Amino acid sequence: MRRALVAIVAAIAFAAPLSAQTPSPPPDQLTQLTGEALRAAFADKTHYGTYKSEREATGTNLFTETMSADGRTDYREGASRIGGDWWVQGDTLMCFTYDDDDYSSCFHIYKSGTCLYGYSPRNTTPAGPVDTNLWVAKTISKGSISTCDDLIG
Numbered sequence: 575m576r577r578a579l580v581a582i583v584a585a586i587a588f589a590a591p592l593s594a595q596t597p598s599p600p601p602d603q604l605t606q607l608t609g610e611a612l613r614a615a616f617a618d619k620t621h622y623g624t625y626k627s628e629r630e631a632t633g634t635n636l637f638t639e640t641m642s643a644d645g646r647t648d649y650r651e652g653a654s655r656i657g658g659d660w661w662v663q664g665d666t667l668m669c670f671t672y673d674d675d676d677y678s679s680c681f682h683i684y685k686s687g688t689c690l691y692g693y694s695p696r697n698t699t700p701a702g703p704v705d706t707n708l709w710v711a712k713t714i715s716k717g718s719i720s721t722c723d724d725l726i727g
Contacts, residue, residue, distance in 0.1 A: 612662050621714065682698045
């Protein structure tokens with residue numbers, strides 16, 4: 575089940591009904607997080623997030639993920655709870671793997687206000703996302719006031 579869940583997260587071909595309702599920020603409002611800024615955005619933080627569409631396995635598009643400084647993560651989506659690992663690869667990619675699966679997924683993270691957008695590497699260039707609406711997931715950290723259009727923390 576986890577392999578299917580992670581594959582869905584990694585897939586960019588999510589249905590787009592929410593994308594029409596929730597505009598993404600213009601490219602000039604996105605800043606890519608790299609290096610220590612990327613680590614600092616996740617280490618010892620809990621993130622509340624959303625995917626573009628409802629997930630079949632859990633019936634929700636909302637998730638919570640707590641990432642400890644030692645690289646462990648606690649992922650919750652609906653009634654599902656899974657442990658795993660997170661790391662920064664090459665100073666530019668935020669990567670995840672989960673305990674019941676050997677598949678890993680990595681994302682470029684861009685910030686607009688307090689909102690963090692995760693994009694598949696295949697949908698980004700050195701200049702930024704090829705289309706700002708192709709984000710996989712967006713999150714805010716616990717305690718932040720959300721600047722995301724449709725995300726409440």
